[in-house]
Amino acid sequence: MAEFIKLNTFTDARGNLTVIEKVIPFPIKRIFYIYGVDDSVRGGHRHKQTIQAAICLKGSCRIYNDDNKTKQEFLLDNPAKCLILHPEDWHQMYDFSEDAMLMVLASEYFDPEDYIYDAYRPR
Structure with a gap:
């Protein structure tokens, strides 16, 4: 099941510093980001x-997630929020704000054979 983890953020008069x-x-084997x-x-898909x-x-977006047990919607609107998506998590990203920049860290290198596009069937 997808879950949020909090990233350590340090704030002072100079601004914010978030540490991963x-x-x-x-x-982490792969990093990509989605914007525009x-x-x-x-x-x-899921993996x-x-x-x-x-x-x-930057900005915000929503992620719909279905792990074949629970359907959830997550709002990503703060760079200190990190959503962990497990292989069984069939997900869609949508409702991107105009300035949104979504960064994704992945455990594996890109492999088209790792993708499962079929959504879970309703139970």
Whole structure:
């Protein structure tokens, strides 16, 4: 099941510093980011092996998640919020603000064979 983890953020008069260190529950092999999104829906898949950590660095977006047990919607609107998506988490990213920049850290290198596009069937 997808879950939020809090990233350590230090704030003082100079601004904010958010640290990603020793909190991501997997070794990071791939980093990508999504931005300039119109009203499209991104994602629409789950994985065989890949675990992901999604952080909206700027702006906001929503992530719908279905792990075949629970359906949830998450709002990413703060760069100190990190959403962990497990391989069984079929997810879609949508409702991107105009300035949104979504960064994703992945446990595996890109492999088209790792993707499962079929959504879970209603029970």
